[in-house]
Amino acid sequence: MKTFLVIFLFFFCINSSYAQDTTLMLSPGMFNGSEEIFISTMDGWLFREGHEPGWANKEINLSGWRKLKPAELSAKLADKNGKLEGWLRLKVNMDTTFGNMPLGLRFYCWAASELYIDGNLIQSFGNTGADGKPFKEFNPNNKLPVRVTLVPGKEHIIAIHFVDEVVLYSGKLKSEDLGLSLFVRLTGPRFYSFFSKYISNWPRYSSIWMSVCMLLSVLFWLLTFQNPREKNLRLIAQYTTIFAFSVCILTLREDTSNSFGYYKIYNSLYFLCNYLLLGIIPMIISQVFKHSVPQKLRILLVVYTVLGILNAIVGIGSQSVGIALGVAISLFLCIYYLISSWKKLRGAQWVIVPGLLLTLFFLLGFVALTVYNRSQNIPGIYLFLTGFYLSFPLSLMAYVSLRFTEILSEVRENANQVMQLNEEKKDQAVHQQKILEVEVARQTAELRTTLENLKSTQSQLIQSEKMASLGELTAGIAHEIQNPLNFVNNFSEVNKELLLEMKDEIDKGNLEEVKAIANDVIGNEEKINRHGKRADAIVKGMLQHSRSGSGVKEPTDINALADEYLRLAYHGLRAKDKSFNATMVTDFDPSIGKANVMLQDIGRVILNLITNAFYAVNDKKKKGIEGYEPTVTVSTKKQGNKVMISVKDNGMGIPEKVREKIFQPFFTTKPTGEGTGLGLSMSYDIVTKGHGGELLVNSEEGSYAEFNIVLPT
Amino acid sequence: MKILVVDDELDMQTLFRQRFRKEIREGIVEFAFAVSGEMALEYLNKNHHEAVLILSDINMPGMSGLQLLEKIKHKYHTPPPIVMMITAYSDQDNYNQAMKLGADDFLTKPVDFTLLKEKLKI
CATH class of the missing domain: 1.20.1070 (Rhopdopsin 7-helix transmembrane proteins)
Structure with missing residues (x-):
């Protein structure tokens, strides 16, 4: 009995817990200032799985129904195909204070559902498949509530046919996505328009x-x-x-x-x-x-x-x-x-x-x-x-x-700064330019002073060089003059002694001896005279040499000049030595035109060379070589922008040893007294220093000597 | 006493003969002449005991007097010939060079024969 009682109570409890038919009392105060009452979470809901169209009716047998809020629906309730189909029922009683307030029911859920109030279908959301058409979920986005008429003070049955699917990847009902607590809402009077x-x-x-x-x-x-x-x-x-x-x-x-x-x-x-x-x-x-x-x-x-x-x-x-x-x-x-x-x-x-x-x-x-x-x-x-x-x-x-x-x-500021910098730089540049100008002017003045100093130094140098060359000459001159002087002095002294001796001999009446002494004196006098002239010639040559290099360059017909001096030299020699004779050959190049030279100086050079040539052939002729024809050839030739004057003789030539020395002052191969040794050295100076030209010598010993003057035009 | 005079100027020979004509006449001195260094050496080679005194010019064509001096002093040690240089170049360089090469005396032109005779002690 006791056991029966317990079982009865148990079933009763189950029965009451699953199917107790409670009424949800709704009042406007439950809006609590908002326009929605979330009734999914409220007590009073009954649920039954499966589907019977009659379950929408107002009065039904509640056996098999259990208490379950919509918010409590979950995938656990779904069948093995992942489908959940069931009915939700709620008995509501609207407080009389609602009056004629227009109300709505808002369904916010992805499940398909049908709303029945008091057994009448109010609205379908999606498609539950009840009408034979396939299941279609309900998109709850921005959907307006369904206007419902719930008479205050009267009980109404809200029945919802609910069909949902389990989503495979989440394992949850589609309706669970938004949260089933938001599922069914009673909306207030202003909600719809809002x-x-x-x-x-x-x-x-x-x-x-x-x-x-x-x-x-x-x-x-x-x-x-x-x-x-x-x-x-x-x-x-x-x-x-x-x-x-x-x-x-x-x-x-x-x-x-x-x-x-x-x-x-x-x-x-x-x-x-x-x-x-x-x-x-x-x-x-x-x-x-x-x-x-x-x-x-x-x-x-x-x-x-x-x-x-x-x-x-x-x-x-x-x-x-x-x-x-x-x-x-x-x-x-x-x-x-x-x-x-x-x-x-x-x-x-x-x-x-x-x-x-x-x-x-x-x-x-x-x-x-x-x-x-x-x-x-x-x-x-x-x-x-x-x-x-x-x-x-x-x-x-x-x-x-x-x-x-x-x-x-x-950027603008930077640009301004750059501009400013540029300006500053420009100013600086101008300033620096001024400084530079001053500096340049100063340096120019300094340079000018230096240049003037240099010029004066140069002229001093030239002077001292002249002095030096004079000094050089002095040694030579000394020697050259001392030698004749030696004879002049000593022979005149000897003559005095001889004349004293002669007086003694005259007193003795030794006329033979007197004659002999007189002959010696005469011979000595000749020597004195000869050496005196020799000294004179040296001094004259020296003076001539020292004059060289002065003068002005002027355009000169070289061919005419050479011809003139050739004649001068020839006749000069003929005047001294009647026996002298030589063949003169000239070969002048008419194309050479005029050259800018110092007439006197170049004339002296040509004369000197020609005189030397005549001397050389004359010397050779004196040796009595058979068939020898003394010949002096003077020729001119244009060499690019230079003019060459050539004086060639077929005399004895110049030995190689001598050739190196011929342009040295006071060097001569002539017997003592016949040459000063200054001719070629003077000529060399005139051609090289005075005219920037060249004086070259070619010779073969015993057959010829050739002097070439090369002058820039 | 035999004296060898080396000078390229031929008049030197006349001058010496006339200047020393008494001494030559009396047989105190005897002169030999050479007109170049080469000829002087040739003479010395032939008569090398004869010349006791050599009087030489410096400035001569060919071998100069100083070259001659050097050769003589180098070659003839015994008896050492006395070499006197006679030159128109009276400058210090010539003098020093001559002395360095072993010249015994140095005379300048124009020749002072009185001084020369004193030096020769005749």
């Missing part, structure tokens, strides 16, 4: 957000590519692009006709975008405020990305918790950077601050408006949303524009 306004405004505002974000991202990318050195721009462009993308995705997600699969894809991408954005925002803040992005922030972005993929795409963990955590961390980082850089913030950096604060403000405002739903101010909602979406990107734009203003002013 929500319809919200929905109708959505495309307009979302288009604005998308356009603005896309334009900004295009703008920022253009600026980034134009200014690769501004690192802030790249991050900002990346952020804005992802943001624009996320807004697009959001709009796609919010489309009311998406399938669950697409919805999930858009939703996952949207959340992933949000993770990325939350990672990039602190980077932008750091880059803008501190001009660098710490490695830690990059790592954070990677972590966010990985977690975002795991959370949003793979579906690990709660998306809202993940995003909330991300928001908290990024917010903390932004505040940290803001505070730590507060005192260093300059110019454009400040623009970011109101951008961040406004974003935060609008977010909080939006949350306040929607979560608590205390206001049905749709413009307000969209204002907050717009503010939330756009204040940060717009602040970035403001930052970029101000940054460019700064850059421009920096």
Whole structure:
């Protein structure tokens, strides 16, 4: 009996726990200031798996039903095919204070369902398959509530035919995605108009957000590519692009006709975008405020990305918790950077601050408006949303524009500095030029002085060279004069002695001896006379030599000159020596024209050479060589821009040893007394020093000697 | 005493003969002449004990007096001939060079025969 009782009680309890028919009392106070009562979580719901069209009826047998709130539905209840089909029933009693308040029921769930009130089908959401057509899920996005008439003070039966599928990859019901606690809501009187306004405004505002974000991202990318050195721009462009993308995705997600699969894809991408954005925002803040992005922030972005993929795409963990955590961390980082850089913030950096604060403000405002739903101010909602979406990107734009203003002013300042520097440099250049001019003038004056000193030194040198050459000559002259003087002195002394002796002999009457002495005296006198003349000739030659080099160069007919001196020399020699005779051959080149020479000097040279040549052939002739025809050849020839005068004789020639010495002063091969030894040396000086020419000698001993004067014209 | 006079000027021979005509007449001195260094050496080779004194000019064609001096002093050690240089070049260089090469005396032209006779102690 006791056991029976226990079993009875047990079954009773089960029976009562599964099928106790309670009524949900609803009152306007339950709106609690909002416009929705979430009745999915409330007690009074009964559930039964399976399907019977009659289960929608007001009065049914409740055996087999159990207490289960819609919020408690889960994949566990599904059959082996992953399908969950069942009925939910709720008995409601509306408080009389509702009056004639227009009410609605909003279904926010991906499951297909049919709503019955008091056994009447009110609305189908998706397709449960009850009418034989295939199952079709319900897209709950932006769907308006169903207007329902629930008479206050009267019990009504709300029955819901619920059909859902388990999603393979998550193992959860589709309806679980949004959370079944949000499934059925009783909406208040203003909700319908409020929500319809919200929905109708959505495309307009979302288009604005998308356009603005896309334009900004295009703008920022253009600026980034134009200014690769501004690192802030790249991050900002990346952020804005992802943001624009996320807004697009959001709009796609919010489309009311998406399938669950697409919805999930858009939703996952949207959340992933949000993770990325939350990672990039602190980077932008750091880059803008501190001009660098710490490695830690990059790592954070990677972590966010990985977690975002795991959370949003793979579906690990709660998306809202993940995003909330991300928001908290990024917010903390932004505040940290803001505070730590507060005192260093300059110019454009400040623009970011109101951008961040406004974003935060609008977010909080939006949350306040929607979560608590205390206001049905749709413009307000969209204002907050717009503010939330756009204040940060717009602040970035403001930052970029101000940054460019700064850059421009920096550039302008730099340009001004450069200009100023240029001016300074120009001034400096002018100054330096002046200094240089003064310096050049000074150095020129110095150089002029130096030049004058040099000139005087030169003339001194010339003078001293003259003196030196005179000194050189002196030795030669001394020797040459001392030798004749030696004879003049000694012979005259000897003559005096001889004459004294002669007197004695005259006294003795030794006439033979007197005659002999007288002959000696005469011989000596001749010698004295000869050596006196020799000294005279030396002095004259010396004077002639010393005169050389003075005079003016004038255009001279070399051929005529040579011819004239040839005759002079010949007749001069003939006058001295009647027996002298020689053949003269001339070969003048008429093309040589005139040469610029010192007439007297070159004449002296030619005369000297011709005289030497006559002497040489005469000397050879005296040797009595048979068939010898003494010949002197004078010829001229043009050699490029030079003129060559050649004097050739077929005399004895010049031995090689002698050839080296012939141009030395006082060197002579003539017997003592016949030559001064100055002729060739003087000639050499005239040709080389006086005219910049050359005096060359060719000879073959015993057959000829040839002197060539080469003169520049 | 035999004296070898080396000079390219032929009048030198006449001059010496006339200047020393008494001494020559009395047989105190005897002269030999050479008109070049080469001829002087040739003479010395032939009569190398005869010339006791050599009087030489410096400035001569061919071998100069100084070259001759050097050769004589180098070749004829015993008995060392006395070599006197007679030159118109009275400068210090010539004098020093002559002395360095072993000249015994240095006379300048015009020749002072009284001084020369004193030096020869005749």
